Amino acid sequence: MPRYQGLPASPGIAIGQVLPYRPQKITFTEHRIADPHAEWQRLQEALHKADTQLMALQERARKIAGEEEAAIFEAHRLFLIDEELLARLRTLILDEHLNAKAAVHHTFEQYAEALLGLEEAYFQARAQDLRDVAQRVMRCLEEDSDQDSLETWKEAVIVVAEDLTPSDTIRFDRQKILGIVTARGGPTSHSAILARAMGVPAVVSAQFDLNDIRSGTLAILNGNSGVFNVGPTLHELEVARKEKTEWEARRQAELKEAELPAITRDGAFRAEVVANIGGVEDAEQVLQFGGEGVGLFRTEFLYLERSTMPSIVEQVRAYRRVFEILDGRPLVVRTLDIGGDKEVPYLGMEKEPNPFLGWRAIRMIRERPDVLQNQFSALLQAAGQVIAEAGKCDLRIMLPMVSSVAEVERAREIYEEARAALQAEGKPLPQQVQFGIMVEVPSAALLADHFASRVDFFSIGTNDLTQYTLAVDRTNERVSALASPYHPAVLRLIEMTIRAAHTQGKWVGLCGELAGDPLAVPLLVGLHLDEFSMAPSSIPTIKQLIRQWTLSACEEVVQRCLQFSLAAEVIEYLKSQTPR
Amino acid sequence: MTQTISTTITIEHPAGLHARPAAQFVKTAARFPCKISVRKVNSEKPPANAKSPLSVLTLGVNQGDTVEIIAEGEEAQAAIQALMELVESNFGETTVPHS
Numbered sequence: 027m028p029r030y031q032g033l034p035a036s037p038g039i040a041i042g043q044v045l046p047y048r049p050q051k052i053t054f055t056e057h058r059i060a061d062p063h064a065e066w067q068r069l070q071e072a073l074h075k076a077d078t079q080l081m082a083l084q085e086r087a088r089k090i091a092g093e094e095e096a097a098i099f100e101a102h103r104l105f106l107i108d109e110e111l112l113a114r115l116r117t118l119i120l121d122e123h124l125n126a127k128a129a130v131h132h133t134f135e136q137y138a139e140a141l142l143g144l145e146e147a148y149f150q151a152r153a154q155d156l157r158d159v160a161q162r163v164m165r166c167l168e169e170d171s172d173q174d175s176l177e178t179w180k181e182a183v184i185v186v187a188e189d190l191t192p193s194d195t196i197r198f199d200r201q202k203i204l205g206i207v208t209a210r211g212g213p214t215s216h217s218a219i220l221a222r223a224m225g226v227p228a229v230v231s232a233q234f235d236l237n238d239i240r241s242g243t244l245a246i247l248n249g250n251s252g253v254f255n256v257g258p259t260l261h262e263l264e265v266a267r268k269e270k271t272e273w274e275a276r277r278q279a280e281l282k283e284a285e286l287p288a289i290t291r292d293g294a295f296r297a298e299v300v301a302n303i304g305g306v307e308d309a310e311q312v313l314q315f316g317g318e319g320v321g322l323f324r325t326e327f328l329y330l331e332r333s334t335m336p337s338i339v340e341q342v343r344a345y346r347r348v349f350e351i352l353d354g355r356p357l358v359v360r361t362l363d364i365g366g367d368k369e370v371p372y373l374g375m376e377k378e379p380n381p382f383l384g385w386r387a388i389r390m391i392r393e394r395p396d397v398l399q400n401q402f403s404a405l406l407q408a409a410g411q412v413i414a415e416a417g418k419c420d421l422r423i424m425l426p427m428v429s430s431v432a433e434v435e436r437a438r439e440i441y442e443e444a445r446a447a448l449q450a451e452g453k454p455l456p457q458q459v460q461f462g463i464m465v466e467v468p469s470a471a472l473l474a475d476h477f478a479s480r481v482d483f484f485s486i487g488t489n490d491l492t493q494y495t496l497a498v499d500r501t502n503e504r505v506s507a508l509a510s511p512y513h514p515a516v517l518r519l520i521e522m523t524i525r526a527a528h529t530q531g532k533w534v535g536l537c538g539e540l541a542g543d544p545l546a547v548p549l550l551v552g553l554h555l556d557e558f559s560m561a562p563s564s565i566p567t568i569k570q571l572i573r574q575w576t577l578s579a580c581e582e583v584v585q586r587c588l589q590f591s592l593a594a595e596v597i598e599y600l601k602s603q604t605p606r
Numbered sequence: 607m608t609q610t611i612s613t614t615i616t617i618e619h620p621a622g623l624h625a626r627p628a629a630q631f632v633k634t635a636a637r638f639p640c641k642i643s644v645r646k647v648n649s650e651k652p653p654a655n656a657k658s659p660l661s662v663l664t665l666g667v668n669q670g671d672t673v674e675i676i677a678e679g680e681e682a683q684a685a686i687q688a689l690m691e692l693v694e695s696n697f698g699e700t701t702v703p704h705s
Contacts, residue, residue, distance in 0.1 A: 104629065110658035140664040148624055152663065334669050339696070340620035 032207065032232030034252040035218040037563050038277070039270040040205030040227045041263065044245045044256065045183040046236055049194060052164040054127035062120050069119065069126040072166035077106050079162065087196050091223035094307050098192050101152075102159050111137065127164050134160035148332075158191050184247050186239050190217040200224055205247040207254045209234050219307065222563065229254050280566035284316025288558075288569040290551060291605075294577035297550075298557040299569050300356065302537055306344055309351040311562040316569060319356035319420070321485060321559025322537040323348065325401070326364055334372055335397070341404035342411070349408060354418030358485065358535070358559070360464065361401050363387040363426040373397065382493065387427035388437065395440055402444040410454035422460040424485055429467040434480050464537075466490035471519035474526035484527050485559070488538025492516050510593035511540045517549070517587060517596065524553050535559055545600045547571040549587055552580030574605035611686050612676040614647060615693050623667035627697040632659045634692050640679035642689070647672040656689070 059065045084099035105111065111133055118129035134156050141153040182204045187194070189210040195217040198206075205227040211217060212230060221228035227249030239256060246255040246266040250273070255262060289296045300321035301312040312320060328336045328344060348357060364370055365386025369377070373394065378384040391398055402423070409421045425437050441461065448455055465471050466487030474484070488511040493500050495516050498509040510516075520536070527534045535557030540546045542560030544567060550558065551572055558568055583603055590596050619627045623644075635642045635656040643653035646665050653676065654661035667673055677685040692698065 101629075104632075104659050108658045108660045110655045110661045137660050137664060144664070144666045149663075149666070152624075156660075334620075337618075337620050337669070 028234070028238065028256045030207075030232040030234045030254040030256070032229040032252045032254055033212070034228075034249050035211075035230040036206075036221040036226060036228035036249050038205070038225070038227030038249045039266060039273055040184050040247040040249070041266055041270060042204040042244070043181065043183050043242050044186045044239055046239045046241055047185050047187040047190075047194070048236070049161070049187075049191075050165075052127070052161055052168065054125075054131055054164065056128040057125050058123045059119075059125050062123050065126050066116070066119050068167065069115065069130070072126070072163055073106050075166040076159070076163045077103055079166075080106075080159075083193060083196050087192070087220070090196070091220055092310065095192065095196075095220060095223075098155070099196075102155060102162075102193070105134075105156060105159050106163070127167050130160055130163050130167070134163075154191065158193055162193070184245055186234075186236065186245075188236050192217060192220060195220045198224075198226075200226065205229075205249065207232050207247055209236060222311070276570075277566070280570045281315075283570060283573075284566040286316075286569065286573070287318075288572040290572060290575055290577045290580070292576040292578065295551060295554065295580075297555065297572055298356075298535075299565050299572070300358075300535075300557060300559045301562045301565060302559050303348075303562070306347045306351075308562065309348045312352070312355075312565075315562045315565045317355075317562055317565050319352060319358075320348070321356075321358050321535050321541075321557055322424075323357060323359045325359060325362055326368075329362060329364060329370060329373070330368065332372075335400070338400055338404045338407070341401065342408045345405055345408035346412060349412045349419040349421075350417065352419070354420060356420045356422060358422040358424050358462070358537075359405060360424045360426050361388070361398060362390070382490075382499070388425050388433050389427065391433060391436055391440070395436075398437060399440050399444050402441045403448060406445060406448055406455055406459070407453060409456035409459070410448070413456055414454035419456060420458075421456055422462060422483065424462045424464055424483075426464045426487075427467060427490075428463040428465075428477070429469045431473070431476050431480060434463060434477065438480075464490075465523050466494070466538075468495050468519060471523045474523045475529070478527045478530040478532050481532065483533045483535065484523055485535040485537050485557070486520055486523055488516065488520070488536060488540040491519060491538070495519060510597070511538065511546075512596040512600075513593040514588070514590050514596060521553055521584075521588060524555060528554065533557065542568060544568065544571055545597070548575055548580040548583040548603060548605075549600065551575055551577065552582070552584035571605065576606065579606045609682050610676065610678045611682045612674055613686055613690060614672055614674045615690060616672045617667055617669060617693060619693075619697055620669050622669050622671060623662055623665065623673070628659055628662050630692060630697045631689065632657060632662055634688050635685065637688070638677070638681045638685035640677050640682045640685050642675065642677045642685055645674045645676065647674055 080099050080103045084096050087099055088096035114133045115129050118124040119126060138153040138156045141149040182202045184205045185203060187208050189208050203226050206221050207229045209232055218228060218230055227247055229247055229249055229252050232254045243257050246258050287296060288299045298318050300319040301317040302322040303309055303312060303320055304324045305327045328341055365381045365384055367381040369375055405421060405423060409419045412419045428434060460482040462481045462483035462485060463477060464487045465484045470477055492509050492511045496509060496513055498505050500506050500509050524534045533556040536550065536555055537559035541558040542564035547568060560568060586599060587596050617623055621627050623631060642656035644656045644662060645653035646667055651665060654665045656662060675686060675689050
């Protein structure tokens with residue numbers, strides 16, 4: 027029975043029949059028509075109908091997911107009234123007597139190709155939009171265009187697709203969709219965002235061949251683990267049903283209490299539970315799931331998929347939006363963390379044989395101090411503006427991939443220069459800005475006492491810390507199984523880091539996947555981890571778990587865990603523990 | 607009598623002439639009766655109809671590119687003026703002073 031491992035994109039478990047979804051490609055023949063004026067009239071009606079449909083989708087997207095997603099459909103509508111495009115259609119139909127479907131296909135395709143030639147991801151996406159709109163108009167040109175396989179399903183199904191456009195996803199009726207799984211796409215795609223907004227379990231990038239998926243086959247889709255199990259055994263089904271019932275009951279309870287603080291049952295310890303976000307769009311989800319702030323704001327989105335450096339103005343705009351949404355809650359911003367696994371020509375990134383050991387993140391500071399200086403300046407300006415307008419903000423700056431105290435000292439200098447420059451210009455500035463580092467290289471953990479005296483906080487990046495401690499390439503499937511953050515060597519480094527920081531009165535967060543793993547809760551609470559940072563949708567679960575434990579029980583768990591010599595022993599032991 | 611006016615200006619907006627700036631540009635152009643085209647300076651691409659979002663988009667104007675705006679006919683002067691102001695005002699978005 028095939029099991030596919032994808033990436034979790036929206037939490038929840040779905041059990042039901044699968045429906046392979048192949049958006050019906052509208053076919054057309056090309057021919058000359060006898061009555062071009064009637065054909066032109068028919069096209070006008072189809073364009074009008076397409077616009078009405080798009081307006082409805084726009085409204086639906088606005089209600090479900092907000093302005094940002096609704097704007098996609100507004101852009102689609104603009105194509106329909108494009109002067110040049112209409113002029114070309116007019117020529118093809120009225121002058122050359124071509125049939126409307128062929129005219130629509132040719133005209134839209136011409137623009138799509140032109141956009142594809144522009145290389146940048148932005149244009150590639152617009153080309154897909156154009157093709158999507160062309161299909162819609164062509165469908166509207168068909169006689170019975172209202173008929174749609176999606177809307178005619180009787181029972182709710184798990185939709186299985188190669189990939190989904192936002193217009194596919196938004197159309198799905200929540201009542202008829204149990205879950206969504208795609209072979210491609212990423213967790214940050216628009217479809218994934220929409221699935222989360224609709225509360226539908228979803229898995230992306232599950233790498234199946236759609237031809238292998240038979241319509242009507244029973245399947246289990248686990249949006250928490252990313253597993254898509256087609257044709258499960260009776261036993262697996264039974265387990266999944268139980269898991270689903272339990273998950274849903276628990277989720278209900280967790281969401282109801284998501285706003286409550288994460289204080290241990292004995293009242294002895296309070297953890298701050300915050301979110302990892304990778305863009306402005308994610309910030310709203312933080313509050314929705316009871317996040318108390320942001321523990322990791324990845325800023326790479328500002329730099330990727332473009333040909334020039336983002337200007338300070340542009341950065342300020344993005345940071346301000348997030349400050350405004352968070353309304354005074356802590357925002358830990360990680361400065362640019364890009365390396366040789368990404369191609370960013372304007373930064374001088376080159377393909378490297380060992381990108382994870384190469385010229386990346388804070389290591390760019392020597393050759394490109396300007397990148398960091400601009401980022402500091404933009405962050406300070408954004409925070410200053412928010413405060414000048416009587417808003418609130420709590421900015422905390424975090425440096426990635428630090429392996430030497432010299433890097434921290436140099437970054438501080440650059441920060442002070444940026445601050446002084448703004449001060450000289452009379453710009454409003456935030457009073458208090460915390461300055462911290464990611465602890466993700468073993469040298470930083472081992473020298474945590476030296477780092478602690480130079481910063482305000484640490485945030486432990488367990489994904490990289492694990493990879494560097496165990497010398498395991500996470501992206502290499504043949505060894506990735508060895509990369510367990512539960513490895514006792516990693517746990518010792520975490521323990522050392524927290525102890526060194528607390529000795530000097532500094533706080534410690536953790537923003538790797540470990541923070542959102544329910545299994546790790548007693549361990550991390552027992553280590554007195556101050557801040558847990560994770561995917562927004564995990565927050566309610568972790569908060570609830572923290573509330574079920576007592577600090578003393580968690581401390582016992584830690585004592586045991588630190589004595590093991592194998593990751594498997596730690597995991598086995600943690601699995602045997604229940605909140606107490 | 608018809609008059610043709612043209613001007614060159616550099617696009618400073620980070621998105622270039624894509625996304626919202628492109629939409630704003632086209633909307634502004636559409637308010638005027640004259641024929642307006644936009645051309646990327648130092649490019650072999652033919653001038654694009656400034657009232658067509660798709661044509662403006664396919665020009666591929668990025669931040670820092672210089673474009674020539676050409677208006678021909680009624681209200682050409684006013685059209686050029688309005689488009690210049692739009693570009694200079696950073697496409698009507700809240701301008702943040704440069705440091």
